[in-house]
Ligand SMILES: NC(=O)c1ccc[n+]([C@@H]2O[C@H](COP(=O)([O-])OP(=O)(O)OC[C@H]3O[C@@H](n4cnc5c(N)ncnc54)[C@H](O)[C@@H]3O)[C@@H](O)[C@H]2O)c1
């Protein structure tokens with residue numbers, strides 16, 4: 123439990139941390155610091171902070187933990203501007219998506235007696251601002267902490283306690299290792315999603331083609347709707363790692379391009395099979411944590427209350443749905459929904475109960 127946490131930048135991530143801290147009673151007071159009083163007022167109304175101010179000095183008075191949740195390129199300028207107001211013993215953490223440069227600079231900027239711990243929650247969304255904040259955003263997500271030999275043990279433990287308190291599984295990584303990993307699983311995917319969207323948008327007849335977009339286009343491009351301000355900073359901060367991966371990507375693209383050029387079914391199949399094996403090896407629930415979920419897919423009709431009906435059949439039998447995802451929507455017809463359960467027994471009972479009600483079910 124923290125006495126006072128000050129969040130600088132109460133947007134999607136800062137706001138979600140504030141909501142989580144307050145809902146779980148992890149901080150006596152959460153103070154929001156930002157630049158725009160109307161957005162801070164919204165954060166207050168949504169319950170992400172207990173109070174707010176646009177004056178950092180006021181907002182930092184008495185802070186035990188300071189969470190810097192601004193775009194990557196602003197983290198160090200913000201840290202520089204607030205250190206004069208921090209009393210000895212204050213712990214400062216950030217949530218930036220790139221760590222090596224931030225952590226190195228933060229250690230230089232932080233005065234003796236103030237303790238910096240780099241962090242990055244591996245959950246988010248394509249939305250920006252307090253409007254997209256969600257108290258459950260971090261539940262079941264990985265939270266990476268990037269201590270260095272200079273990191274104070276107690277400060278690390280306290281930031282770990284905050285992240286675990288929010289429902290995350292904490293892993294420690296070296297800042298460089300973190301940046302290499304997220305370049306592959308977050309930054310390259312974002313770049314590719316944007317490339318795909320721009321490719322299709324620029325092609326002749328794109329409007330008619332996009333009218334047909336179903337799962338393929340939607341599943342591979344959701345993140346392209348992300349906040350350009352945030353992604354500019356990420357791309358710049360991690361550009362070396364990203365560029366190294368683009369070389370690998372280009373060679374992979376060449377492999378499939380050559381096979382297509384030659385029209386060689388064996389090479390195309392081998393390439394597709396390799397991708398399928400790797401993709402299927404991923405835990406179903408990408409947030410990590412609840413790896414061993416047991417799943418069914420159901421096909422439901424497009425009528426108000428269908429999902430509620432499914433939930434109430436299961437609820438009546440005390441079967442908890444651990445995860446729910448709409449996989450495919452057919453406008454006016456219905457769609458396919460994935461339901462996941464914590465045990466095989468629950469999955470089997472759910473399948474039986476839903477089938478009994480005439481809902482087509484497939485175990486996965
Ligand atoms: N969005 C995600 O999916 C995600 C996930 C994990 C980590 N992150 C990281 O979290 C950080 C915040 O991202 P977000 O998605 O919450 O962005 P956001 O745009 O929703 O929120 C950022 C907030 O910081 C404020 N801000 C910007 N510059 C500021 C400054 N100089 N002083 C004070 N406030 C300032 C903005 O007004 C806004 O309220 C970024 O470093 C991002 O890389 C984002």
Ligand SMILES: O=C(O)C(=O)C[C@]1(C(=O)O)C=C[C@@H](O)C=C1
Pocket residue numbers: 218219243244245246247248307308309345348
């Ligand atoms: O789910 C999304 O929308 C995200 O883009 C989240 C995502 C990611 O790539 O996984 C994006 C950037 C953050 O640094 C961490 C998580």
